[in-house]
Amino acid sequence: MNQQGRLDGKKQRVWEIDxxxxxxxxxxxxxxxxxxxxxxxxxxxxxxxxAMFARISDPLGVWYTYDAEGILRSADWVLNLRxxxxxxxxxxxxxxxxxxxxxxxxxxxxxxRMLGAGAFVAGFTKLLAVWTGDPTRFIRFGVLFxxxxxxxxxxxxxxxxxxKILLLAMIPPFVLGYLFRYYNVEPTRLPLLYIFGVPQLxxxxxxxxxxxxxxxxxxxxxxxxxxxYFEKKTRIPCPWVSRLTAPLQWLGRHSGIIYVSHIxxxxxxxxxIGYHFGLL
Numbered sequence: 001m002n003q004q005g006r007l008d009g010k011k012q013r014v015w016e017i018d019x020x021x022x023x024x025x026x027x028x029x030x031x032x033x034x035x036x037x038x039x040x041x042x043x044x045x046x047x048x049x050x051a052m053f054a055r056i057s058d059p060l061g062v063w064y065t066y067d068a069e070g071i072l073r074s075a076d077w078v079l080n081l082r083x084x085x086x087x088x089x090x091x092x093x094x095x096x097x098x099x100x101x102x103x104x105x106x107x108x109x110x111x112x113r114m115l116g117a118g119a120f121v122a123g124f125t126k127l128l129a130v131w132t133g134d135p136t137r138f139i140r141f142g143v144l145f146x147x148x149x150x151x152x153x154x155x156x157x158x159x160x161x162x163x164k165i166l167l168l169a170m171i172p173p174f175v176l177g178y179l180f181r182y183y184n185v186e187p188t189r190l191p192l193l194y195i196f197g198v199p200q201l202x203x204x205x206x207x208x209x210x211x212x213x214x215x216x217x218x219x220x221x222x223x224x225x226x227x228x229y230f231e232k233k234t235r236i237p238c239p240w241v242s243r244l245t246a247p248l249q250w251l252g253r254h255s256g257i258i259y260v261s262h263i264x265x266x267x268x269x270x271x272x273i274g275y276h277f278g279l280l
Contacts, residue, residue: 141194
């Protein structure tokens with residue numbers, strides 16, 4: 001691969017961006033596989049003895065434990081690691097997305113594609129929530145919707161603004177976003193406030209990424225892209241590292257398709273296993 005390439009489908013790409021994005025999507029695949037196994041084998045989707053499954057799959061009691069009411073669940077360290085890494089991974093994803101947007105001249109088309117992908121994920125997970133009777137499976141406003149809206153805000157209001165303006169524009173999303181996240185904000189019935197980070201009454205979605213504070217991370221990525229990738233060339237001219245990370249780069253180049261499809265594939269595989277062995 002030519003290390004001086006551009007991040008463009010018809011030209012060479014900036015390999016380190018693809019590799020980092022590939023690492024993030026690989027982390028998502030592993031995390032969601034763990035969540036899917038828990039849902040089917042521990043939370044009752046399969047008609048099996050979940051305690052027996054835990055004893056067989058985790059004889060040392062590393063991954064699973066019992067809460068105060070005697071209900072089997074993931075161990076505390078697994079839950080804490082998942083939560084902390086989840087925020088870190090998504091924040092990094094939005095920074096990378098901002099860098100990519102600083103390269104592209106087709107950000108509006110990209111945003112519209114993400115809206116379509118987000119709508120597909122929302123529709124599929126709504127059906128999954130109805131089928132399982134578990135409303136938390138419905139991804140009402142997840143990563144793809146949030147990314148699309150951040151990109152639209154950038155395209156229509158900030159794309160032609162200076163870096164100083166973008167730095168100032170980061171402040172409200174960060175301040176309001178983390179205020180909404182970590183302080184007891186009264187839930188609302190207004191969907192518009194919900195997408196900006198205010199909790200909504202009756203909404204128990206397990207995958208909620210509001211525009212605030214994620215717009216701040218996105219704009220940070222745009223500024224970093226303009227500052228460090230203004231020539232749209234790699235900042236790490238190491239061919240051997242590029243060759244070593246080729247699988248991650250492939251994942252990164254196809255991260256959108258992989259993200260959308262893996263939800264369907266995981267569900268189909270575990271449902272197929274369940275029907276084949278009479279577990280559902």
